[in-house]
Amino acid sequence: MEVFEAYVHLGHSHASDKPEIDNAQFAKLAKDCGIMKRGVTSTDVDICFSKHKRGKRRIDYNTFLACLGELAKKRFPDKDDAAALEAAKDLMVEHGGPTLTGTKSESVRFYDEAKKREEEAKEKDARRERRRSKTGVVDTVEIRKEQSSRRLSDAEVKAGSLEEQFIAFANLGRTHASGRAEMDGAQLVKYLKDTGVIGSKYTTTDADLAFARVVTRGARRIGFDQFREILQEAATKVYPDSSTAEAFTRLSESVLAAGGPVLSGTVADDVALNKAEIGHVDERRVRRRSKTGVTDEVEIAKAHSRRMEESKADVEEGSLQWQFRQYAQLGRTHADGADELDNSQWVKYLKDT
Known part of the structure; x- marks a missing residue:
């Protein structure tokens, strides 16, 4: 009976008044x-x-025994029947209650903010250690000082030397100063063009191939030593009759004589930016100025009125010219300087006369 009641309550969150089990239980x-x-x-x-359930969903203890x-x-x-039933009861008592099984969750780590901060701190220390291998210092302030000292070392380069010329071309087109003077492929080609190295004996293709050969794998720029190696190779092609040392000396003198980078660009024509610079506001004011000699709107209106009065005084009333002027001003809301007839005014004149 105890085993039966254990299965009765299996899977139910509340106790039942009648000890009954369903088909699944x-x-x-x-099985158990x-x-x-x-x-x-x-x-x-x-x-x-x-x-045995007889239309019900659950069975009681007596039905269960049947x-x-x-x-x-x-x-x-x-x-026999009685012995078989007792043997089945013995199996139930021997086994005891229900066998409960389920999915065992894996050992996972939940989000730990403290652990994350610790990992970020370790990563930061690793980055500092990598910087230390390059600079010899680990503190951020010291690293910046050391980088500044490397940039200041450019001032120690001898004026007029090949190193100074290399630095000038290496910094060309950069918006900020870098820790080391390095030159990319485009700057190298510009250097060779501006200094006259590229020509019939040494082409841009030769320069690109030489750059690809000396540049460090995975890098995009070359240092002064690699740049010097390219110049030595170019010297043997530009001066094939000279020895390697003599050719490099001649090429060095030639490129140093060329000076620094040649900067070129489109030069704008010497034109007025706008008409306001010469006292004009728009084209109408320019036309008015050609007639009146003034630019102020009030003065233009006064000059226009004077011209109209003067023109009227010159025409005799009742003359053909006076008649033409009357029809020319017919239908106009404002008077202008010219006396001209349009098609409708001309037709009206012919009808009226």
């Missing part, structure tokens, strides 16, 4: 206790439960 009891073996299958258990007796006959076919 009965099947689990038969070893009854579902030796000729007893899960189908036999389901058929037995359906036959189902258990029927299954015990199949489980122990060599025993």
